[in-house]
Amino acid sequence: xxxxxxxxxxxxxxxxxxxxxxxxxxxxxxxxxxxxxxxxxxxxxxxxxxxxxxxxxxxxxxxxxxxxxxxxxxxxxxxxxxxxxxxxxxxxxxxxxxxxxxxxxxxxxxxxxxxxxxxxxxxxxxxxxxxxxxxxxxxxxxxxxxxxxxxxxxxxxxxxxxxxxxxxxxxxxxxxxxxxxxxxxxxxxxxxxxxxxxxxxxxxxxxxxxxxxxxxxxxxxxxxxxxxxxxxxxxxxxxxxxxxxxxxxxxxxxxxxxxxxxxxxxxxxxxxxxxxxxxxxxxxxxxxxxxxxxxxxxxxxxxxxxxxxxxxxxxxxxxxxxxxxxxxxxxxxxxxxxxxxxxxxxxxxxxxxxxxxxxxxxxxxxxxxxxxxxxxxxxxxxx
Amino acid sequence: xxxxxxxxxxxxxxxxxxxxxxxxxxxxxxxxxxxxxxxxxxxxxxxxxxxxxxxxxxxxxxxxxxxxxxxxxxxxxxxxxxxxxxxxxxxxxxxxxxxxxxxxxxxxxxxxxxxxxxxxxxxxxxxxxxxxxxxxxxxxxxxxxxxxxxxxxxxxxxxxxxxxxxxxxxxxxxxxxxxxxxxxxxxxxxxxxxxxxxxxxxxxxxxxxxxxxxxxxxxxxxxxxxxxxxxxxxxxxxxxxxxxxxxxxxxxxxxxxxxxxxxxxxxxxxxxxxxxxxxxxxxxxxxxxxxxxxxxxxxxxxxxxxxxxxxxxxxxxxxxxxxxxxxxxxxxxxxxxxxxxxxxxxxxxxxxxxxxxxxxxxxxxxxxxxxxxxxxxxxxxxxxxxxxxxxxxxxxxxxxxxxx
Numbered sequence: 001x002x003x004x005x006x007x008x009x010x011x012x013x014x015x016x017x018x019x020x021x022x023x024x025x026x027x028x029x030x031x032x033x034x035x036x037x038x039x040x041x042x043x044x045x046x047x048x049x050x051x052x053x054x055x056x057x058x059x060x061x062x063x064x065x066x067x068x069x070x071x072x073x074x075x076x077x078x079x080x081x082x083x084x085x086x087x088x089x090x091x092x093x094x095x096x097x098x099x100x101x102x103x104x105x106x107x108x109x110x111x112x113x114x115x116x117x118x119x120x121x122x123x124x125x126x127x128x129x130x131x132x133x134x135x136x137x138x139x140x141x142x143x144x145x146x147x148x149x150x151x152x153x154x155x156x157x158x159x160x161x162x163x164x165x166x167x168x169x170x171x172x173x174x175x176x177x178x179x180x181x182x183x184x185x186x187x188x189x190x191x192x193x194x195x196x197x198x199x200x201x202x203x204x205x206x207x208x209x210x211x212x213x214x215x216x217x218x219x220x221x222x223x224x225x226x227x228x229x230x231x232x233x234x235x236x237x238x239x240x241x242x243x244x245x246x247x248x249x250x251x252x253x254x255x256x257x258x259x260x261x262x263x264x265x266x267x268x269x270x271x272x273x274x275x276x277x278x279x280x281x282x283x284x285x286x287x288x289x290x291x292x293x294x295x296x297x298x299x300x301x302x303x304x305x306x307x308x309x310x311x312x313x314x315x316x317x318x319x320x321x322x323x324x325x326x327x328x329x330x331x332x333x334x335x336x337x338x339x340x341x342x343x344x345x346x347x348x349x350x351x352x353x354x355x356x357x358x359x360x361x362x363x364x365x366x367x368x369x370x371x372x373x374x375x376x377x378x379x380x381x382x383x
Numbered sequence: 384x385x386x387x388x389x390x391x392x393x394x395x396x397x398x399x400x401x402x403x404x405x406x407x408x409x410x411x412x413x414x415x416x417x418x419x420x421x422x423x424x425x426x427x428x429x430x431x432x433x434x435x436x437x438x439x440x441x442x443x444x445x446x447x448x449x450x451x452x453x454x455x456x457x458x459x460x461x462x463x464x465x466x467x468x469x470x471x472x473x474x475x476x477x478x479x480x481x482x483x484x485x486x487x488x489x490x491x492x493x494x495x496x497x498x499x500x501x502x503x504x505x506x507x508x509x510x511x512x513x514x515x516x517x518x519x520x521x522x523x524x525x526x527x528x529x530x531x532x533x534x535x536x537x538x539x540x541x542x543x544x545x546x547x548x549x550x551x552x553x554x555x556x557x558x559x560x561x562x563x564x565x566x567x568x569x570x571x572x573x574x575x576x577x578x579x580x581x582x583x584x585x586x587x588x589x590x591x592x593x594x595x596x597x598x599x600x601x602x603x604x605x606x607x608x609x610x611x612x613x614x615x616x617x618x619x620x621x622x623x624x625x626x627x628x629x630x631x632x633x634x635x636x637x638x639x640x641x642x643x644x645x646x647x648x649x650x651x652x653x654x655x656x657x658x659x660x661x662x663x664x665x666x667x668x669x670x671x672x673x674x675x676x677x678x679x680x681x682x683x684x685x686x687x688x689x690x691x692x693x694x695x696x697x698x699x700x701x702x703x704x705x706x707x708x709x710x711x712x713x714x715x716x717x718x719x720x721x722x723x724x725x726x727x728x729x730x731x732x733x734x735x736x737x738x739x740x741x742x743x744x745x746x747x748x749x750x751x752x753x754x755x756x757x758x759x760x761x762x763x764x765x766x767x768x769x770x771x772x773x774x775x776x777x778x779x780x781x782x783x784x785x786x787x
Contacts, residue, residue: 001455003683004384260785275787280777280778281777281781288703292677292703293677296680298384298684299386299680318672379675380645380676
């Protein structure tokens with residue numbers, strides 16, 4: 001048992017942390033957000049050059065063959081920088097779905113283009129009534145000749161507006177909430193019948209509402225087993241949750257440091273407010289909550305690579321609960337300790353708070369995962 | 384990064400568990416499962432069983448009887464001990480005064496005391512806290528004045544755990560009243576049979592007799608029982624307190640409790656449904672499990688870091704372990720209150736030593752596991768107070784980690 005990084009992992013960590021520190025300060029981020037796509041193509045190209053977009057892919061697909069630990073390293077650094085580029089949607093989600101479920105032809109076509117930064121992906125899964133249930137799918141994929149016809153609506157598709165390809169869950173058979181009968185389809189964003197309405201998100205990114213109206217898909221659009229894609233979706237969502245945990249820990253670390261720096265310098269009543277014990281204890285509790293979140297992120301990272309869903313699921317759920325709770329506490333207290341400037345748009349602390357809040361609502365909030373965990377018998381079963 | 388235990392470590396865990404299963408008296412095991420205390424004799428017998436197997440003081444250096452296990456194996460052993468559950472060797476001897484003696488004591492002291500600690504031939508208690516010195520320990524007033532070959536000790540200690548059983552007490556005493564408060568303190572080993580020592584029980588809110596006041600009235604202590612150098616006792620105390628915190632999370636204890644709660648909640652019913660199927664209850668339980676899992680991972684991070692950390696230097700992360708560990712232990716006692724419901728109410732006095740058996744002829748009131756639930760809940764408020772209160776731990780984090 002060890003928590004040490006390999007030499008290669010340490011190099012990756014150094015390089016991505018340096019990249020964020022040097023090129024992703026808060027003012028630059030504002031500029032990136034103001035660009036037409038809501039992020040910087042130049043940054044995206046730099047990430048490709050650094051190999052960050054290639055992290056989880058096999059060498060034959062232009063990747064560097066990294067695992068969950070490498071993804072954790074990148075996402076934690078991105079959490080510190082509040083990076084707005086579509087890494088989660090393109091590399092972790094879209095790339096993950098193809099990596100685990102795509103045909104060789106799909107992988108050979110798309111993954112090298114993702115790794116080189118030429119192609120963007122998005123995962124269209126949430127529907128108006130589905131909340132956090134991955135199996136709640138109303139969008140339909142009706143078999144038609146050798147292919148399918150796609151009808152339905154997807155919502156809050158992260159970076160869905162500008163994605164070159166969409167990975168869409170749709171029902172091939174069965175009722176709305178059946179676990180069986182769900183398919184996963186690779187859809188070119190420009191196909192006739194696809195309409196997308198993009199909008200900014202609370203945490204500085206972009207998302208889209210997407211409707212599919214009689215969209216014709218060829219047989220080569222099917223990802224994984226037609227009608228049995230749920231295990232694939234669950235697996236990749238679990239990986240994405242682990243990645244989000246790491247991003248949240250990066251954000252929490254940055255919030256903690258920013259807040260401690262602030263209370264060391266802000267003076268009231270003639271002293272730095274960090275001299276007051278009520279604030280010191282709050283800051284100490286932020287350390288406790290951040291460390292607990294970091295510990296669970298390590299657990300989630302380790303378990304993200306486990307094939308058996310029954311073994312993987314409870315650990316991932318538990319991690320998401322901890323991240324949700326820790327993120328809320330650290331975020332709220334960071335703002336409180338900053339006082340008035342904490343609630344201004346101008347100051348960065350509030351942007352971290354908004355990001356960790358939205359991480360909680362991504363792929364199931366703390367309550368959702370606590371129920372999931374409780375229903376499956378908890379973490380400590382009889383020895 | 385690989386958070387799995389190696390096959391060798393897993394095999395070691397099985398070996399430890401098998402040893403406990405084969406060697407711990409089932410009656411003692413049952414007591415602990417039911418939330419009752421092991422008796423003095425239970426603990427002596429069990430310590431000797433461990434010691435005969437070479438496991439009495441696993442964490443000590445090999446020359447004094449330690450096993451040479453690395454921090455991961457030390458952790459596995461302790462976790463299994465707590466989760467089994469088996470009685471924990473008396474911390475005052477093996478975790479506190481023992482390491483102080485082998486680190487700072489004279490050769491005579493090492494030869495005289497260490498084997499007797501490992502074998503529980505002597506029962507040790509801790510004379511640190513005083514009525515006016517709790518979290519501000521260095522303000523202690525008990526004084527020792529040199530008189531020929533002896534020190535003469537006068538003063539009072541308090542919260543002295545199980546002093547009623549003790550053969551020896553290790554004390555912090557003031558030897559230089561003129562010095563700065565941390566610099567005039569010495570570390571003395573005192574035979575509890577010495578004339579002038581009086582032990583008076585303090586009854587805790589659960590009705591138990593666990594702690595005491597200890598009074599010193601012109602107690603003559605041979606100067607050879609001074610550990611290290613006069614007026615350097617505070618350094619030894621800091622070393623001791625650092626060791627105390629390494630096991631303060633008590634992950635294994637809470638794991639065992641949570642398993643027990645799950646088991647009992649499947650026996651108790653809400654209406655016609657086992658409690659464990661009640662969604663509100665099981666989410667409360669799952670929430671504590673999540674916190675404990677996170678604590679376990681944090682503990683393992685500290686354990687792994689110990690391999691490369693300078694020996695004997697406390698890790699400020701242990702304050703995180705203390706805060707979370709105590710809060711989780713307390714949460715488990717609250718969950719047990721939830722499970723027992725109205726049968727938390729009857730008061731059944733605790734029996735010292737084995738006098739519990741006298742009750743065996745009387746039918747229990749309510750479920751037979753109910754009697755200890757409320758007392759444990761009441762008593763467990765102590766864990767966020769002792770060992771440096773959780774507020775002191777927050778001060779340590781603020782200063783040592785955050786530089787505030």
